[in-house]
Amino acid sequence: MGEDQQQQLETAAEDLMQRLRLKATELLLREEWKEAVQVYSQFIDLCKEQIMETTHEQVQLSKLHKSLCLALSNRAEARSRLRDFNEALIDCEEALKMESTHFKALLCKGKVLLSLNRYSMALECFKATISDAQASGNFEAVNGFLEKCKKLEYQSRTGAFDLSDWILNGFRGKCPELAEYIGAVQIRKSEISGRGLFVTKNIEAGTLLFVTKAIATERGILSGEDSSENEQLVMWKNFIDKVMESISKCQRTRSLITTFSSGENENELEVPDISVFRPEIQESSYSNEKLDMGKILTILDVNSLVEDAVSANVLGKNKGLYGVGLWTLASFINHSCSPNARRIHVGDYIIVHASRDVKAGEEITFAYFDMLSPLEKRKEMSKTWGFNCNCKRCKFEERMSSKQELREIEIGLERGIDAGSAVYRLEENMKRWIVRGKEKGYLRASIWGAYSETYGTERLMKRWGRRIPTMEAVVDSVVEAVGSDERIMKGGLKRNFCGVLDLERTMNLGRGLYGKVVKKQALKSLLEMGICEQS
Numbered sequence: 001m002g003e004d005q006q007q008q009l010e011t012a013a014e015d016l017m018q019r020l021r022l023k024a025t026e027l028l029l030r031e032e033w034k035e036a037v038q039v040y041s042q043f044i045d046l047c048k049e050q051i052m053e054t055t056h057e058q059v060q061l062s063k064l065h066k067s068l069c070l071a072l073s074n075r076a077e078a079r080s081r082l083r084d085f086n087e088a089l090i091d092c093e094e095a096l097k098m099e100s101t102h103f104k105a106l107l108c109k110g111k112v113l114l115s116l117n118r119y120s121m122a123l124e125c126f127k128a129t130i131s132d133a134q135a136s137g138n139f140e141a142v143n144g145f146l147e148k149c150k151k152l153e154y155q156s157r158t159g160a161f162d163l164s165d166w167i168l169n170g171f172r173g174k175c176p177e178l179a180e181y182i183g184a185v186q187i188r189k190s191e192i193s194g195r196g197l198f199v200t201k202n203i204e205a206g207t208l209l210f211v212t213k214a215i216a217t218e219r220g221i222l223s224g225e226d227s228s229e230n231e232q233l234v235m236w237k238n239f240i241d242k243v244m245e246s247i248s249k250c251q252r253t254r255s256l257i258t259t260f261s262s263g264e265n266e267n268e269l270e271v272p273d274i275s276v277f278r279p280e281i282q283e284s285s286y287s288n289e290k291l292d293m294g295k296i297l298t299i300l301d302v303n304s305l306v307e308d309a310v311s312a313n314v315l316g317k318n319k320g321l322y323g324v325g326l327w328t329l330a331s332f333i334n335h336s337c338s339p340n341a342r343r344i345h346v347g348d349y350i351i352v353h354a355s356r357d358v359k360a361g362e363e364i365t366f367a368y369f370d371m372l373s374p375l376e377k378r379k380e381m382s383k384t385w386g387f388n389c390n391c392k393r394c395k396f397e398e399r400m401s402s403k404q405e406l407r408e409i410e411i412g413l414e415r416g417i418d419a420g421s422a423v424y425r426l427e428e429n430m431k432r433w434i435v436r437g438k439e440k441g442y443l444r445a446s447i448w449g450a451y452s453e454t455y456g457t458e459r460l461m462k463r464w465g466r467r468i469p470t471m472e473a474v475v476d477s478v479v480e481a482v483g484s485d486e487r488i489m490k491g492g493l494k495r496n497f498c499g500v501l502d503l504e505r506t507m508n509l510g511r512g513l514y515g516k517v518v519k520k521q522a523l524k525s526l527l528e529m530g531i532c533e534q535s
């Protein structure tokens with residue numbers, strides 16, 4: 001090819017690149033991310049072709065390298081806005097290989113790592129950009145990221161969370177930024193079924209166990225009319241789409257989901273190491289296990305959580321808001337009718353804490369369905385969940401089910417007998433059967449409604465009050481057996497309740513309900529809100 005011809009081709013390529021660059025910048029400014037990715041991709045291909053041409057002078061080459069770096073950083077930005085974090089990171093890495101201190105590439109990499117909750121790696125990126133940021137007038141923005149990153153990195157290392165200000169502020173403003181955190185827990189084979197989550201040291205009620213961000217969530221306001229079943233179906237479909245999108249965009253998510261149970265042959269499933277759930281750990285190889293649509297749907301059936309189910313609190317939500325989601329570590333928590341943990345939902349995060357004191361080596365469980373009900377009712381509910389409950393309490397109550405008197409009390413309550421007499425009869429029979437300790441709490445929890453009605457009704461207390469244990473003693477034994485529950489402490493702050501729980505006991509119950517992430521004053525305000533809602 002002649003020199004002239006060569007010159008013409010180069011000029012044509014330069015023109016095309018210039019047009020693509022302008023178009024891509026415009027799309028980026030207009031926040032049309034998908035289209036921006038497309039045009040930047042054309043630009044990047046062309047730029048790479050040009051670099052491969054050997055005829056360029058050094059000056060020209062270095063100009064092309066600069067353009068390529070910038071285009072890769074901008075494409076990374078657009079990809080990160082589309083939550084295509086993996087691809088965005090690849091772009092940043094490529095740009096940084098060419099220019100290790102490229103401001104835009106470092107900044108974008110930091111932001112992507114922050115979105116992926118890899119705080120310390122993100123912190124490194126922001127630190128590296130700070131001197132450039134000062135020079136380019138971006139100091140405030142970068143410093144903002146740096147401070148946020150430091151805070152989240154500290155939280156994820158120490159578990160030092162505090163939701164109090166937000167609560168005391170009436171949940172105004174955006175919900176607080178949370179970090180992912182894994183406390184003293186590990187995954188092990190469970191006696192209940194398959195694998196479960198276990199504590200590795202003694203912990204007290206309210207202790208934070210873990211905080212994790214949802215793989216996907218879907219929320220909506222249900223109308224509460226006949227159509228709400230349809231609305232839920234639409235939400236479920238949207239939720240499935242979001243999970244599929246997460247899987248397609250993130251190999252790590254895909255790999256983690258393959259560790260979840262689909263409900264079959266649970267006892268043969270592998271036990272994953274807790275470290276694979278730490279966001280900072282970068283897996284060198286991801287599972288290649290087949291994950292077809294059928295498998296994903298069964299995994300979602302078994303592991304998805306409804307936000308405001310029993311054992312859960314949703315803080316700062318609008319009334320009527322219905323939410324479903326999938327969270328990694330929570331998917332390893334088995335159900336128990338004497339649970340020792342509860343969850344709080346804040347934005348896309350799930351916060352799981354102990355609802356009573358737990359000993360090292362004990363399995364962490366929460367209630368999938370109402371555990372303040374008799375064995376037969378619980379059996380029905382567990383069937384609708386697709387399993388026969390295998391927890392300690394069910395095993396104990398199964399052994400007790402031969403006692404005719406117990407059945408008679410439950411049937412009597414269904415038929416509307418006097419709640420006080422049911423309580424009295426259970427208490428007397430427990431003495432005869434020599435039921436002690438936690439097991440007393442199990443049986444009391446089974447007819448908690450009758451206890452609650454008795455302690456809450458002046459007439460019943462006049463008649464039965466002196467013949468049954470005090471409310472404090474019963475509350476303590478039920479909480480020891482099944483953990484904190486809103487309904488157990490309902491009377492605590494209510495004025496018309498015959499026995500008013502003392503403040504210390506109420507606050508302890510509150511710790512089990514909301515965890516230590518809520519400090520005293522905020523806890524008090526939450527408890528008051530809870531009691532008001534229920535009365």
Ligand SMILES: C[S@@+](CC[C@H](N)C(=O)[O-])C[C@H]1O[C@@H](n2cnc3c(N)ncnc32)[C@H](O)[C@@H]1O
Pocket residue numbers: 190192193194195196260261263266269302303330331332333334335336385386387388389390391
């Ligand atoms: C979210 S997973 C819990 C973790 C699961 N065990 C695993 O190995 O991945 C829910 C499944 O665990 C099993 N499961 C949970 N609680 C149970 C219980 N109390 N009794 C029997 N099976 C239970 C059921 O198969 C249920 O579908």
